[in-house]
Amino acid sequence: VIVSVTSSTNNEFCSKDEKSCFEEHNKYSRELNDWSLKIKEQINTAINEYVPCKVENCSCHKSLIDEDLAPFKGGITKELFDRARAKATKYQIIDGKLYREEECHFPARCAGVEHYLVAIAAKMPNLELALNTRDWPQMNRAWGHPKAPVLSFSKTKDYYDIMYPAWSFWEGGPAISLYPTGIGRWDKHRISISKSAEKWSWEKKESKAFFRGSRTSDERDALVLLSRAEPDLVDAQYTKNQAWKSDMDTLYAPPASEVPFEEHCKYKYLFNYRGVAASFRFKHLFLCKSLVFHVGDQWLEFFYPSLKPWVHYIPISPRASQEDIKKLINFFKEHDDLANEIAHRGFQHIWDHLTDKDVKCYWRKLLKKYAKLVTYDVVKDNNLKLIY
Ligand code: UDP
Known part of the structure; x- marks a missing residue:
């Protein structure tokens, strides 16, 4: 018997002499009631335990930065960076200016990322990044990949990748017929x-x-x-x-x-x-x-x-x-x-x-913490082109 999940009475489903139908329906109603109570309990518990974050300085998201950087707390060496670099696009910030290698798999995605990097570059220490613009992350510990600081927009807990705010906050999101240049902005x-x-x-x-x-x-x-x-x-x-x-x-x-x-x-x-x-x-x-x-x-994603x-x-x-x-x-x-x-x-x-300011704030905090972990001198790479 398929019984509606609404709180209907037996008579809507069973004729008077259908004892087994009544029993089955009653059992179903009891189970549904128990399930409903459980959902309400889950909601109550979640709401009671919830501590809202302060509306300042991307405070809601910043604990994730420490979590993502935890595998690298022993330091980001040149060797680790080179391993990451092989999987991604190389960027540098040198003396407040942004540089990128000529090749970028998805130019619109790079442009979306660069909008934010340019905005924060002036106040950044010198650093270099391996930034992955593919849809999927790169370094999966569950598959035996070695650790490497690849920046990716999305991952599961199985990955070493460090999450950054996706290009699509600005541009380069998937293009569909409604948004032919990407969902963006x-x-x-x-x-x-x-x-x-x-x-x-x-x-x-x-x-x-x-x-x-x-x-x-x-x-x-x-x-x-x-x-x-x-x-x-x-x-x-x-x-x-x-x-x-x-x-x-x-x-x-x-x-x-x-x-x-x-x-x-x-x-x-x-x-x-x-x-x-x-x-x-x-x-x-x-x-x-x-x-x-x-x-x-x-x-x-980071948020x-x-x-x-x-x-x-x-x-x-x-x-x-x-x-x-x-x-x-x-x-x-x-x-x-x-x-x-x-x-x-x-x-x-x-x-x-999740304002545009929060996105910039996250980028800023992420790169500052990342830069502190770097153990080698970042030297300007003359093969890169100036973005801004
Ligand atoms: N999208 C939309 N309207 C549609 C279909 C898709 O706005 O009718 C957006 C959707 O929200 C998503 C993007 O286009 O941000 C791509 O959607 P799709 O389902 O193709 O792929 P997804 O990125 O979700 O895997």
Whole structure:
């Protein structure tokens, strides 16, 4: 018997003489009640334990710098740097000026990073960096890679890579038809998406889960399949990306049109998934003041650890079945005030602690701490070109 997860009475499901149906339904209701209580307990505990950070000097994120640099606390030697350099683009800051090797795999990504490096270079000690602009990190201790100080935008705890704020805060983000030069300019998106959130206040939003994106990871399949089975509960569809060849790449359905971030604000529940590494969409979703469901906790960007599950967003396992996802959405449909509260807290956290100033501040603190660990004299490399 498939029983609805809403608090319906037995008579809606069983006729009078169906004793086993009553028993089964009662058992299901009890289990659902227990599960509901557990979710509420988890939320209460998380909120009670949560200590908000001060709104100053990227204070929310700076503990991550020490964590990422911990493997290098014995010093960054020339040998360690050379190992990292082989995996990445070489940059130097010498006498307050920024230099880069001619070759860059992704020029728009380098440009996005350089926007921040140029802004902070004047006050930096001389240093050199191995900066990886690929989608994925490089030095995986679980795969036996040796340690090396490669800077990457995203990683899991298995990697030695040191996280830096992604290029896409400024430019070089993935280009989709809506954003042909890359999703870019976080400072502008903060304004336009939060304006849309004003228009789509909580009461006006549709009580529906929403996701739009390409199939960069099959972890997204469960939600897309749930959407096909229950279109009134979920609208989750696959779009094309550059690798798209046939409907197979959109899970045997024609690709959906892309939807701008501002239009995500129409919906109460927004889903985030990893892609190849962390997906850039996560931070944008919070700006809608919708409730963010974040699937998986392995792939990080520098600001992820400051966001707390149940406090700012709803965590979901990547192994969650369609039924598990449905249960969780329905829970928040039935606890609308709670959903609204968490959505607001998530918005406020990103609004207060992920400004363009915070991004610059993180870069500054990261590079200052990095420079202190360097054990060799950084000598100007004449093969590099002056950026600014
Ligand atoms: N995107 C969007 N609207 C869409 C599809 C994608 O704004 O309809 C954005 C999405 O939020 C992400 C980027 O484009 O920041 C790439 O999304 P995709 O799902 O293709 O890959 P991901 O980077 O999430 O793995």
